[in-house]
Amino acid sequence: MLGIGLIRGISGITELELSQPCIKETNEVLIRVKEVGLDGTDYGILKKGEPDIASGQDSMVLGHEMTGVVQEIGPAVTTFKPGDLVTVTVRRGCGICHPCLENQSDMCMTGLYTERGIHKLDGFLSEFIVDKEQYIVKVPPQCADMAVLAEPLSIVEKGIQQIRLIQSRMPWNCSHPEHSFTSSQWGGCKIAMVIGAGPLGLMATALLRLAGATVIVTDILPEEHPKAKMAGYLEAQYI
Ligand SMILES: [Zn+2]
Ligand SMILES: [Zn+2]
Numbered sequence: 001m002l003g004i005g006l007i008r009g010i011s012g013i014t015e016l017e018l019s020q021p022c023i024k025e026t027n028e029v030l031i032r033v034k035e036v037g038l039d040g041t042d043y044g045i046l047k048k049g050e051p052d053i054a055s056g057q058d059s060m061v062l063g064h065e066m067t068g069v070v071q072e073i074g075p076a077v078t079t080f081k082p083g084d085l086v087t088v089t090v091r092r093g094c095g096i097c098h099p100c101l102e103n104q105s106d107m108c109m110t111g112l113y114t115e116r117g118i119h120k121l122d123g124f125l126s127e128f129i130v131d132k133e134q135y136i137v138k139v140p141p142q143c144a145d146m147a148v149l150a151e152p153l154s155i156v157e158k159g160i161q162q163i164r165l166i167q168s169r170m171p172w173n174c175s176h177p178e179h180s181f182t183s184s185q186w187g188g189c190k191i192a193m194v195i196g197a198g199p200l201g202l203m204a205t206a207l208l209r210l211a212g213a214t215v216i217v218t219d220i221l222p223e224e225h226p227k228a229k230m231a232g233y234l235e236a237q238y239i
Contacts, residue, residue: 003126005061006051021130026076037065054120063125064117065151187213197227
């Protein structure tokens, strides 16, 4: 099976000849990879020169944004069936700290987590992958064309979720119940500033606009740049 990744001691990306993974535990799922997105994190890993490969391993497959199709399921898997379109999460918790034990490894307090394609675990740039049912998310068919963006979108969703949690405690919000932080239109009567019109900034702009917020996007790009124009398409003000 072909993979693309990094070899310890060799700079740049390399084609890897890998053995095809198979289901070893009853809660595992075999997935045929359909799409993989590449982003600034991948570029950073390449630029750093010293990949974060697990001790005892000589290579690491890159790629942490993906969609794939379920090929085979272990006997204990109940959520998926062969043919389902899915995406797979990236971080695997440390198993020690309170957030990781509560299934919130994005808040890991020990730093002992691993991440597929980034930090000590093989990523998704290979023909097949295997993972546990709990780390797999089903993609609704109507989202199939965009689902490879689920991982970067999850970063934006988390940031906005934290804003909602923190700001819901503040006394200066408007008195409209439909704009409370538990409402889908929580952005009403609120002005948000997004700094940077990159992919994450523009996805944040889209989510904030969907919540009804007035959005100002700032960047050093000229107003005629496609990213600046995209802010305009999302009915945000670009400055
Ligand atoms: Zn942890
Ligand atoms: Zn209001």
